[in-house]
Amino acid sequence: MGTGYAKPYAASTAYAAGDNVNVGNATYRAVQAGTTGANSAPPGARPARVPFVVRDGGVRWEWINDAAINSKVGAYVETEVVDGAGAAWGAAFNYHIKTKPRAGQFFPGVEFDYANDSGADCALGITDCTAIRVGLSGDAQVTHGLQITGEGSATTGYSAIWAFRINGEKVARQASIEVDSMSEVGLGFGVSGIGTSAHSVAAIRDVSTSPRAIQVSGIKSVATIDDTATTPTFANIGGTKSLAGLREASTTPTGILLQGRYAAAQISGAGWSVDPAGGLTAARLNSPLATPASSRAPCRAGDWAHDTHFIYTCVAADTWKRSPLSSW
Known part of the structure; x- marks a missing residue:
């Protein structure tokens, strides 16, 4: 010491x-x-x-x-823990509430009040001002940088309402939680296989009125979202959206790419579907009236068009054929 x-x-x-x-x-x-x-x-x-x-x-x-x-x-x-010392604690604070909490009472186990009244902001990476810092070092790794555990309650089943809470309208300017480490997973739930109990509502739940629920940027080598779970639905979208339930506006080679093995349909909507083999079934199909300029007008094999008199089919590159329409 x-x-x-x-x-x-x-x-x-x-x-x-x-x-x-x-x-x-x-x-x-x-x-x-x-x-x-x-x-x-x-x-x-x-x-x-x-x-x-x-x-x-x-x-x-x-x-x-x-x-x-x-x-x-x-x-x-x-x-300092040396050979033969056994288990050791750097500091221990044991706080046991044995009186019934009442409205307006405050029972902090440990409280840190940290204020900057110097008249100058702390510059990140230059003059860091940190309320609580956990520094990890040494030749061997530890299990946790910060651990919060609970044994549950006999009445509610849970030890706390929140295990970790960030409270305040403007508590952080850039991010409430910032993860800058090079770990395999930035934010994981049950990644280690320890404590993998099911969440009754959601692993991540956002009920704020912020402009975006999730914003992703930067260069990703595999995927923006990688879903390998066996859940019934990848994304369940509800509520009222002013623009679209799903909007893709990137400049990638393919907007939506389906490469899985689908038993019923590749994609399905109200009155239409695309089966696993690529066949399209729709309650109705509508396309604007259009007339090719000539039988040699530019086209690709398989294109088609129609007007009030004919149905046109492109049978080869820049080669149209037509069939007349009649009333009945």
Whole structure:
């Protein structure tokens, strides 16, 4: 357990084991007492990997934190787990409500009130101001960066109304949740196979009045949405839409591509359908009256047209034939 207090660093100076010093924007702790070298100070920046131990004369320093964090800290708690220590906690807050909550009462287990009244906004990536930060490091991975668990309630079945809630009309300017990691899945539900209980309403539910429910941009190598589930319906669209239930306006080679194995129909609508073999069945078929300019007018084999006197069929490239119409 360290004190969190940093002494000034100096060359050719004796330090005891456990002493903390600041070098540039790095804080080190002496894990071996001794006298520093004349010109062998440890690096003044965060190392690429931790743990990081460096020799300085007769002293062995271990990097423990950024100096900017360590030098002005309201509370400093450090726990180091070594072989034989068993299970360990960096800090534990046990809060047990045993009185009946009443209207207007507030029972926070832990509360962080963080305000910026400096008169200047924090610039992302330059002067980060973070209310709560979880930093993960080391040579081996941990299981969770942040975990919220619950044992359920004997009366309601659930431990909380929300396990995680972001509340406030303007709590975040860019995004309420931002995922910048390079993990296999950005946001997963039951991906690990642990806790895969069924959601009774939806995995994701949006009832806001925002301009878009989901906005997707950027370059995707496989698909914008990849659905491999065995659900009855891929997308269930209801409600009143002012433009379209489904609108595709990209410049891709194909607007909608169907490549599955369909037992009943490739696509089906009210009064019409396309069967698995590509046959079209429709309650009625309507096309505008049109007359080819001549029997050699441009066309592709299979094209057809009709006017008040004839039905025209394109039998080969730029080759039309016609059949007369009659009344009955």
